[in-house]
Amino acid sequence: MxxxxxxxxxxxxxxxxxxxxxxxxxxxxxxxxxxxxxxxxxxxxxxxxxxxxxxxxxxxxxxxxxxxxxxxxxxxxxxxxxxxxxxxxxxxxxxxxxxxxxxxxxxxxxxxxxxxxxxxxxxxxxxxxxxxxxxxxxxxxxxxxxxxxxxxxxxxxxxxxxxxxxxxxxxxxxxxxxxxxxxxxxxxxxxxxxxxxxxxxxxxxxxxxxxxxxxxxxxxxxxxxxxxxxxxxxxxxxxxxxxxxxxxxxxxxxxxxxxxxxxxxxxxxxxxxxxxxxxxxxxxxxxxxxxxxxxxxxxxxxxxxxxxxxxxxxxxxxxxxxxxxxxxxxxxxxxxxxxxxxxxxNTLFGESFAHDVADVMVPEASLIFRWVMEGDMKLILTYDGRRGSYKYPPEDYRPQLYDLVKDPHENHNLAKDQPETVQRLAKKIADWWPTERKTVTEWSDEPVFIEPVE
Missing domain, CATH: 3.40.720.10 (Alkaline Phosphatase, subunit A)
Structure with missing residues (x-):
C-alpha cells in the first residue's frame, strides 16, 4: 500500500x-x-x-x-x-x-x-x-x-x-x-x-x-x-x-x-x-x-x-x-x-478469496481468483489458495477470457482461441499484484497449477 x-x-x-x-x-x-x-x-x-x-x-x-x-x-x-x-x-x-x-x-x-x-x-x-x-x-x-x-x-x-x-x-x-x-x-x-x-x-x-x-x-x-x-x-x-x-x-x-x-x-x-x-x-x-x-x-x-x-x-x-x-x-x-x-x-483489476480466511495475516493463503478487465476483454485466472467449502463449475478453473460487450453473460470462453491475449493479460495481473501462488493453465481431470508468470 x-x-x-x-x-x-x-x-x-x-x-x-x-x-x-x-x-x-x-x-x-x-x-x-x-x-x-x-x-x-x-x-x-x-x-x-x-x-x-x-x-x-x-x-x-x-x-x-x-x-x-x-x-x-x-x-x-x-x-x-x-x-x-x-x-x-x-x-x-x-x-x-x-x-x-x-x-x-x-x-x-x-x-x-x-x-x-x-x-x-x-x-x-x-x-x-x-x-x-x-x-x-x-x-x-x-x-x-x-x-x-x-x-x-x-x-x-x-x-x-x-x-x-x-x-x-x-x-x-x-x-x-x-x-x-x-x-x-x-x-x-x-x-x-x-x-x-x-x-x-x-x-x-x-x-x-x-x-x-x-x-x-x-x-x-x-x-x-x-x-x-x-x-x-x-x-x-x-x-x-x-x-x-x-x-x-x-x-x-x-x-x-x-x-x-x-x-x-x-x-x-x-x-x-x-x-x-x-x-x-x-x-x-x-x-x-x-x-x-x-x-x-x-x-x-x-x-x-x-x-x-x-x-x-x-x-x-x-x-x-x-x-x-x-x-x-x-x-x-x-x-x-x-x-x-x-x-x-480502460483497465480494472479484481480478486476473489475463500469465504473463511486461511491465514488472517497472509491474504494469498486464501486466493482463488484474480481478474483483469481491459476495455471489452476480461481474463479470469484461478489460483491454488485454500478454497474451503467453495464450489465452482470444474471447467471454469481453466483461464477464462470473455468479450463482455459481445458476451455480457460470459457464455463463450475465448481463452483457447486467443492464447496471446491470455498471456498478455496474465502478465498485467502479475505486474499489478505479484504473488507466490500457482495458477491453473491446463485442465484434465484435475486442475494443473504452474508457477506465477515472470
Whole structure:
C-alpha cells in the first residue's frame, strides 16, 4: 500500500457549504436486477429515478464478490489484499491458531484490527467536522472502530456481534434510526455521512406478502418470486430514504452514491445462489451499477466508462475537501463528473478469496481468483489458495477470457482461441499484484497449477 501522509485530494466543490454524503449499499443483488438495467420483471421505480438523476455507470464493479471484503474496500478505498480482510470469518487452521497463541487475541479481533491500520472514511471525514452513522451491514467491531460517531451495531466481541447484528433491522423494520440521526445533524448544522447498508435483498427472503404475491402471479418458481420481491422491497426503502432527504431540505447539498456489495443469481431450486454469482469473479458476482448524484454539481447521464467501488472513497474525500493517510488505487471521479468529461482509464483489476480466511495475516493463503478487465476483454485466472467449502463449475478453473460487450453473460470462453491475449493479460495481473501462488493453465481431470508468470 503506497503511503502518503497528509495527502490532500483536490476539492473542486461548491464553496458555500460542505456536502452531506449518503452511501446506499444493496446486499446480494445481481447487476441485471433493476428496472433501469432492463430487467423483464423486477420493478425498482425509486432506484430508476435515482439513476436518471445521477451519473450512472452500468459497467460498475466491486473488486471482490463477498460482502465483508467488498464493504471494507468501499470504506477504505483499498483492495482486499491491502486491507487483509479477504473473507468473512477466520478459518480454523493451524496458521490462525498460531496467530492466536502468539498475540493472545482471537483471530476475529486480529482481522478487525486491520481497520486501525488502514483508517476509514468516517475517520477522515471527522476531521472536516462530519458526524457519521452506521446502519445495516458492518463487520469491523463497534461502529466507532471505523470512526463512526454513532451507529446501530454492537459488533464483536459483544455477544452476537457479527456482520451488523442490531443494525440489520434497518430497512426491514423501518427507517427511524436513520432519520433521527439526520435530524440531529441538521439541527446541529453538521455535515453528515450516512452508511445505509440494509440486509436487503439478502436472505432470509421473507418479503411482504403483497410483493411476494405480485411476483408469484408471473408463474415464477417460489424462490425466484421471493428474491424478486426482496429487490422491490429494498427499492421501497431507498425511496423512503431519498424522500426523507427531500423533506428535510438537504437533497441539493447531499452526495448520494449507490453500489451493491456483490452479485446474486437466484437458484430456482433452492433459497441459495446459483453458480457464477456471489463469491465468483464472473459478472454475476462482481458487476454492479454505480451511481453518483449531487444536484447542480454532478452532471446526470449514463456513463460508458468502467467504474469500480474503489473510486468511491477518493471521490467522497474530494467532495469534502478531506485528507487521507494513503494513496488510492481508485480514482477521484469528481472533476470528470462535474464537467462531463471522459474518465481516462480502460483497465480494472479484481480478486476473489475463500469465504473463511486461511491465514488472517497472509491474504494469498486464501486466493482463488484474480481478474483483469481491459476495455471489452476480461481474463479470469484461478489460483491454488485454500478454497474451503467453495464450489465452482470444474471447467471454469481453466483461464477464462470473455468479450463482455459481445458476451455480457460470459457464455463463450475465448481463452483457447486467443492464447496471446491470455498471456498478455496474465502478465498485467502479475505486474499489478505479484504473488507466490500457482495458477491453473491446463485442465484434465484435475486442475494443473504452474508457477506465477515472470
Amino acid at each position: 503506497a503511503m502518503a501522509a497528509g495527502l490532500i485530494l483536490a476539492a473542486s466543490v461548491r464553496a458555500d457549504e460542505t456536502p452531506n454524503v449518503v452511501i446506499i449499499l444493496s446486499d446480494d443483488q445481481s447487476w441485471t436486477d433493476y428496472g433501469f438495467m432492463g430487467h423483464e420483471h423486477i420493478e425498482t421505480p425509486n432506484l430508476d429515478l435515482l439513476a436518471d438523476q445521477s451519473a450512472t455507470f452500468p459497467r460498475g464493479y466491486v473488486p471482490t464478490a463477498l460482502c465483508r471484503p467488498a464493504l471494507m474496500s468501499i470504506i477504505t478505498g483499498l483492495y482486499a489484499h491491502e486491507t487483509k480482510i479477504t473473507g468473512n470469518d477466520p478459518a480454523k487452521t493451524p496458521q490462525n491458531a498460531a496467530h492466536a497463541n502468539r498475540t493472545g487475541l482471537d483471530p476475529r479481533e486480529v482481522m478487525i484490527s486491520n481497520i486501525d491500520r488502514t483508517g476509514a472514511l468516517p475517520v477522515w471525514l471527522k476531521e472536516k467536522g462530519y458526524v457519521s452513522f452506521q446502519s445495516g451491514k458492518w463487520w469491523e467491531g463497534a461502529p466507532s472502530r471505523g470512526g463512526f460517531t454513532d451507529g446501530m451495531t454492537r459488533g464483536f466481541p459483544k455477544p452476537g456481534g457479527r456482520h451488523g447484528d442490531d443494525g440489520l433491522k434497518i430497512g426491514r423494520e423501518g427507517m427511524e434510526p436513520v432519520f433521527e440521526f439526520i435530524d440531529g445533524a441538521v439541527e446541529a448544522k453538521k455535515p453528515f455521512f450516512l452508511w445505509y447498508a440494509p440486509f436487503l435483498p439478502h436472505t432470509p427472503h421473507n418479503p411482504p406478502k403483497r410483493l411476494f404475491d405480485k411476483y408469484l402471479k408471473l408463474d415464477l418458481p417460489k424462490t425466484v418470486a421471493r428474491y424478486y420481491a426482496m429487490c422491490e422491497w429494498f427499492d421501497e426503502t431507498c425511496g423512503e430514504l431519498i424522500t426523507g432527504l427531500d423533506k428535510r431540505g438537504v437533497s441539493d447539498n447531499t452526495l448520494v452514491i449507490y453500489v451493491t456489495d456483490n452479485g446474486w443469481i437466484q437458484s430456482p431450486k433452492s433459497s441459495s445462489y446459483a453458480p457464477r454469482s456471489k463469491r465468483s469473479p464472473n459478472e454475476g458476482g462482481v458487476r454492479t451499477p454505480i451511481m453518483f448524484r449531487w444536484p447542480g454539481v454532478i452532471k446526470p447521464g449514463e456513463r460508458k466508462e468502467l467504474c469500480t467501488s474503489l473510486d468511491i472513497a477518493p471521490t467522497i474525500l474530494s467532495a469534502a475537501g478531506a485528507k487521507a493517510p494513503h494513496e488510492f488505487p481508485g480514482l477521484d471521479l469528481l472533476p470528470a463528473l462535474r464537467e462531463g468529461k471522459a474518465i481516462e482509464r
